[in-house]
Every structure is written in C-alpha cells, then in structure tokens.
Amino acid sequence: MIEHVEPGQEEATAPMLRLSCQGSKGALSQLDVQAAQGFGGVEVSMLNDNLDTELAGRLLEFCAAVPGGACLSIVHTDLGSGTDCEQRIFELTNERLLRENEKVFAEKLKRDSSKEKDFSAAADKRRRGQAGIESAIERLAAIDADLVELEKVKLETPWYSLFSRLEAVNRNSVRQLDLSNCGLHATGLVMLTKIMLELETRAEGVKISWLILDGNDLTDIGMGVLARFLRLSNCICTLQLRNVGITEQGLSELVAGLVTNRSLQLLDVRSNGLIETDAARSSISGVKRFNKNAEILLT
Numbered sequence: 001m002i003e004h005v006e007p008g009q010e011e012a013t014a015p016m017l018r019l020s021c022q023g024s025k026g027a028l029s030q031l032d033v034q035a036a037q038g039f040g041g042v043e044v045s046m047l048n049d050n051l052d053t054e055l056a057g058r059l060l061e062f063c064a065a066v067p068g069g070a071c072l073s074i075v076h077t078d079l080g081s082g083t084d085c086e087q088r089i090f091e092l093t094n095e096r097l098l099r100e101n102e103k104v105f106a107e108k109l110k111r112d113s114s115k116e117k118d119f120s121a122a123a124d125k126r127r128r129g130q131a132g133i134e135s136a137i138e139r140l141a142a143i144d145a146d147l148v149e150l151e152k153v154k155l156e157t158p159w160y161s162l163f164s165r166l167e168a169v170n171r172n173s174v175r176q177l178d179l180s181n182c183g184l185h186a187t188g189l190v191m192l193t194k195i196m197l198e199l200e201t202r203a204e205g206v207k208i209s210w211l212i213l214d215g216n217d218l219t220d221i222g223m224g225v226l227a228r229f230l231r232l233s234n235c236i237c238t239l240q241l242r243n244v245g246i247t248e249q250g251l252s253e254l255v256a257g258l259v260t261n262r263s264l265q266l267l268d269v270r271s272n273g274l275i276e277t278d279a280a281r282s283s284i285s286g287v288k289r290f291n292k293n294a295e296i297l298l299t
Helices: 024-030 033-038 053-064 085-115 119-154 158-168 186-201 219-232 248-256 277-288
Strands: 002-005 016-020 041-045 070-075 174-178 210-212 238-240 266-268 295-297
Touching: 016 024, 024 053, 033 053, 041 053, 053 070, 053 158, 085 119, 085 186, 158 186, 186 219, 219 248, 248 277
Parallel strands: 016 041, 041 070, 070 174, 174 210, 210 238, 238 266, 266 295
Antiparallel strands: 002 016
16 A cells, blocks of 8 residues: 655655555565655555565665655564574673673783792782683683574564665665664664764765654663764764663663764653653753753653
C-alpha cells in the first residue's frame, strides 16, 4: 500500500512515501526513484520480513533523489538478530579492552622485576607478571574466537545491512533518520554513531541532524555510546530517546555528553519510567551551567 501522508515533523514541506505491512519484494516494487522528487522521504513500517541489503540500498537511492535532503523512517520493524548476539558482542568487546589493560600491567610488572634488588622479590614479580601475561593472552584468544563467530551473525542482521549501505554511499542524502521500535541494541548504535560522525566530515552530502530512537531497549549501556557521539558531533540538532529503558544513571551519562556539544537543540527523554525524577533534574541542572542551548524534555 502506498499513501501520500504528511509526516509529523513540522519541517517537512513535502509528503512522505509510506509503505506499510508488506514484504521486501512488495516494498521494492513500489520504490519508484523517478517519482522521488515529489516526496520528502520514505517510511517503511511493520515490514513482514527482514530488511535486506537490496531493500536498504533502494531506500537510500530513493532518498538520494529527494530534493534538499530526505527523511528515512523505518519503524515498528525488527532490525535485530533475534538472538543475544548484540549483547555478547558488546560485553566481549568491553572485556577485551579490560584484558588488554591487564596484559599491559602484567608486562610492566615483569619488566619492573629487574629493578628489584631483593632476589626473592624480583622473582615473585617476574612470576606474577608472567602469569598475568599468560592468563590475559589465553582469555584474549578465547574472546577473539567468540567474536569471530558473533561477527558472522552480525553480518546477517538487518541493522548491519542498513548501516553498512548508509556508510557506503558516496553522498549522503538522509537528513532525518527515524528508527523507532526497531529492536536496536547498543552494539548497533556503536556502528551507527561512527558512521554519522564520518558523514559529518565529508565535504559533500547532507548531515543527519535528527535521530529518533524511541522504543528501542537501549538501556543505560547505550547511553555511553550516545554520550561519546554527542561530545564529537557538530551537526546533530535533535535526538529522541523516548521509552528506551534508561535510569537516572544512564541519563546522567548521556547529558554529560552535552557539556561540549554546541549543535543539539532538543534532547527528548520522556516516557522513561525507570528514571528517578529528582536525581535526573539534578544532573540536567549541572549540565545546564555549561550548555544553555539544548532543551531537555524529561516529563
């Protein structure tokens, strides 16, 4: 079904091409790039099967033909793996950094053993250092083996298909990206935010200035990813994070990313029932001393 509907955003000046409740083949057959100039973007909702590389590519081709930058909306469509793959990648990647640091510490301990004047103390340091090195190397090898298998699963996920195609385009045309209720995880955000920052550095093409992630179970672990993004971004203007399962701890980490950000105008974190309001307001108040431009919607 194709409908000409006005998108909810006030900035939109042209109708959206809305494709809903169909499979990839049906959506592909209705994405007429030649007609894109009459639209402000495209919305795909409640897709009946997985969003694959072909459909992701065609959606971006359609957006590229929209004058002045397009809105790409993929909502109520599961882009996740359906497994614990994303969570495991996130956990193992963080553990790998920890084990690397442990290995560095153990190597230093072993080197420093040569500075000990007492023979027994030197031998003990050398022994502990060597044991630490061997333990870290063994665990790193196990982590890398697990990550290799998890990467194979990741390459088949719909979110990876979409984000990799977005990264591959020569000239970005997506100004607003809506990924509400798509089953995204912090692992996907790592890739998405990295790509968005890369797009900001490109001389040609538009920048993604409006990102909507409502309804994804990002939890507090996803807020660290977004905080790092906010610290580095010069183009993001609106970030919507309604109902993403965060607490006041995640919110505190997120808004800390606003201290040096000068582009964000609106951060919407409403409908996050796990947030303790008084503690959240205290965090926001502290950040407001450094950033007076961003409006933060909490309740």
